[in-house]
Amino acid sequence: MTRLKDKIAVVTGSGKKSGIGYAMAKKFAAEGAHVVIADLGTPDTAGADVGTGSSEEMETIATDLSQRFGIRSLAVNLDVTDTAQVTAMADTVKEAFGQVDILCNNAGATFGVPNGVHTYDEAAWIKTVDVNLHGVFRVSKAMVPLMQEKGGAIINTASRAGKVPPLFNGAYAVSKAGVIMLTKVMAKELSGLKIRVNAICPGQIMTDLEKWRFGLEAQFLNTTVEEQERKMCETIPLNRIGSPDEVGDMAVFLASEESSYVTGQALNICGGQLMEL
Numbered sequence: 001m002t003r004l005k006d007k008i009a010v011v012t013g014s015g016k017k018s019g020i021g022y023a024m025a026k027k028f029a030a031e032g033a034h035v036v037i038a039d040l041g042t043p044d045t046a047g048a049d050v051g052t053g054s055s056e057e058m059e060t061i062a063t064d065l066s067q068r069f070g071i072r073s074l075a076v077n078l079d080v081t082d083t084a085q086v087t088a089m090a091d092t093v094k095e096a097f098g099q100v101d102i103l104c105n106n107a108g109a110t111f112g113v114p115n116g117v118h119t120y121d122e123a124a125w126i127k128t129v130d131v132n133l134h135g136v137f138r139v140s141k142a143m144v145p146l147m148q149e150k151g152g153a154i155i156n157t158a159s160r161a162g163k164v165p166p167l168f169n170g171a172y173a174v175s176k177a178g179v180i181m182l183t184k185v186m187a188k189e190l191s192g193l194k195i196r197v198n199a200i201c202p203g204q205i206m207t208d209l210e211k212w213r214f215g216l217e218a219q220f221l222n223t224t225v226e227e228q229e230r231k232m233c234e235t236i237p238l239n240r241i242g243s244p245d246e247v248g249d250m251a252v253f254l255a256s257e258e259s260s261y262v263t264g265q266a267l268n269i270c271g272g273q274l275m276e277l
Contacts, residue, residue: 003256005032008097012080012139013107013157015039015053015061018208020157021106022053022061023244024251029065031252033102034072036093037062040107041077052109072097080107080135081127090142100146102255105136105179106157110209114168114216125171132175136182144190151194153255156183158199158266160274176201180266187264196263198254203270204232205242237272 009028014021014037025035040052053061055077062073074096079085093100109131112124136156147154161169162176183199190197204210214228221228233239250269253259268274 002032003252003258004028004102007033007101007152007255008036008093008099009033009102009104009255010036010038010093010100010139010143011104011106012038012078012135013052014104015041015058015075016208017057017061018244019053020202020205020207020244020247021104023248024104024106024155025061026065027245027248027252028102028255029069029071029073031256032069032071033255034097035062035065035074036089036097037065037073037075038078038089038107040079078107078139080139081130083138086138086142089139090146093143094146098146099150100143101150101152103140103143103147103152103154104157104251104255105139105154107135107139108132108157108176110169110172112171114220115170116168117170120170128171129175129178132172133178133182136179140186144193144195147195148193152196153259154186154190154195154197155251155254156197156199158183158201160201160203160268160270162201163266163268163276164274183266184264191263196254196259198259198262198264199266200247200250200254201266201268201270201274202247203242203268203273204236205244205247205269207244210241235273236270240271242269242271 011025014025041055058075062075066073111128112121158179159176161173165173187197214225217228218225
């Protein structure tokens with residue numbers, strides 16, 4: 001299938017093969033898109049509970065996608081909290097490809113959990129919001145000039161947590177709720193440039209972050225990871241944890257002409273765990 005043939009896709013937070021960002025990039029490449037793998041590029045995230053891809057893994061991913069799918073791929077180190085790095089990435093992408101058709105703002109993190117708002121470390125709260133929400137703003141601002149000539153699609157990774165708050169992870173929930181509203185703002189403001197903007201709201205997806213969560217809960221409740229996963233599945237009508245590839249499939253739909261009349265939406269992908277907009 002080549003629904004995205006010769007489109008240029010930038011995916012932040014795509015530097016680990018175990019993550020949603022990589023699944024998006026892989027699905028885009030399989031559909032014929034050229035992809036930019038953008039991530040922090042260091043395994044040390046300075047206090048994050050789940051690490052990011054290393055520069056070496058990012059280069060390996062870019063090479064592998066190019067060889068497997070016959071597309072062009074580029075790995076770029078990117079800290080979405082650093083405006084200078086975001087600008088530099090935009091310059092690199094412009095030089096390499098000239099334009100951008102698809103932007104996936106997928107980079108995310110959580111710091112300082114578990115904590116209630118009354119005990120949350122202020123620096124950890126601010127950093128979580130800076131990565132998850134302000135990072136989407138910074139990268140979008142830098143990429144839109146590369147999209148405005150032909151239009152395109154922006155896909156922001158929000159979360160079920162942005163609609164239904166989890167316990168003791170407030171900064172993450174608040175930041176993802178902000179991503180949902182930013183998505184709607186962007187959809188209205190960029191519609192005249194023929195840029196569609198939508199958000200994906202994953203529920204339980206089997207990533208490193210999800211595994212870390214089950215481990216943390218098991219430790220806190222003096223039980224096992226398997227038991228926590230079983231209890232979680234009981235809250236999901238489809239009775240299973242989702243896969244990154246399933247999120248990638250939704251991203252392809254939102255990036256393609258199949259969703260040409262869809263913008264400003266925050267689409268759930270959660271096995272029925274959340275049945276509301």
